[in-house]
Amino acid sequence: MSAEPTPIPADLPADFLADVDRTVSHYPVSMRSASLPLLHLWQERFGYISDPAVKWIANRLGLQPINVLELVTFYPMFRRHAVGKFHIRVCRTLSCALGGGYELFEILREQIGAQGDGHGVAVSPDGRFSIEFVECLAACGTAPVMMVNDDFYEQVNSPTKASEVLAHYKGKE
Template identity: 45%
Template sequence: MLRDKYQEEIDEILSRYPVRRSALIPLLYLAQREHGYITEASMTEIASLLKLTPPQVYETATFYTMLNLKQVGKFHIQVCKSLMCALVGSDTVVAWIKSKLGIGPGETTADGVFTLTLVECLAACGTGPMMQINDDYYECLTEDKFDRIVADLTATGSSALKSGPFMWPEPLAMKSERPIG
C-alpha cells in the first residue's frame, strides 16, 4: 500500500491543492516510482485516497503517455521521432538500438533491462537527435556517444553523458558581451 509507505509525501501533495482530484497525476507518478508502472491495485488505492471511483482514475491514467500501465524495462529509452529530430537523424538512432540491443519500438530486451518507445517531440529540437532514458535527456547523439551511454548504464546504472541545465548554443561558445540585433 502506498499509504503505509508514503503517508507524509501524500499529505504534502494533497496540501498543494484546494480540490483533491488535482493530486491525481502526482499520486500516479508516486505509484509509478514505487512499482515501475501503475498497477491496478495502486489505482484503486489512489481512487479511495481522492474519493474518486476507480474508473475516474483509469480515465485519467490512460490519457497520458508518460503513465505506464504495463511493466517497462529498467531503462526506458524514449527516442524522439518528430520532424525536427528526424531531419537530423533520429531514424538512425532507432536503427542503432535495433542492431545493438535487438529491440524495436515497443519492445523490451529479454533480460528486462531496456525498453524502446518512440515518442513525439520532447522539446530538444536544436540538439537532436535525442532520447530520454528514465528521467534524463541525452542529446546530440552520435553512434559513439550512444554506445558509451549504454555501456555506462549497463555497468553503473547512470551516465555522465546526460544533459545538465540546458543552454544552446553552449554558453562558452557565446561571447557574453555580443550585442544582439
C-alpha cells in the first residue's frame, strides 16, 4: 500500500464516531453496504483514504481490509493521497466540451499554477488548490460546469467568470 505517512486513527472525534454509527444503522440487512458511506465520511473529514483508514473501516464493518481497499482503487472519487484544500473538478465530457470545458480547464490550471496535461490530479505549488477533469456532471444544459469541493458552478464560459470563481476561494483559509 502507499508509503505516505498516515495519521493513526487512535482517538477519532466523538462526532465522527456518531456519524459512523448513524450511517451503519441505515443498513440493517448487511453492514458491508456501509463501506462506501464510511469511505465518504472518512475522506470528507480527513482528506483521503490512508492505510489505517482502510483497516479501521474494515474492522468496523467486520470485513477484511482488501474488501475496502478494492473499493478505493475502483471508485474514482476516493483518493489515496491528499489533494488541495480546494479541489477543482471540471467536466470533460461532450456537452461541456462543446461549451468550452477544455478551455475552462486550461484557464483554471494556469491560474492556480499547476502543471499537467489533464490526466490525473494536478496540484498548485502552494498545495492549496488541485484540479482534475471528471466525466459528465449532469448539468449539460449550462455548460461548461465545474465544482470546487462540494460547490457547483454553471456556465463558467469566460476567463472572467473562471477568475471570479477562484477569487472566492483564494482569500479563504
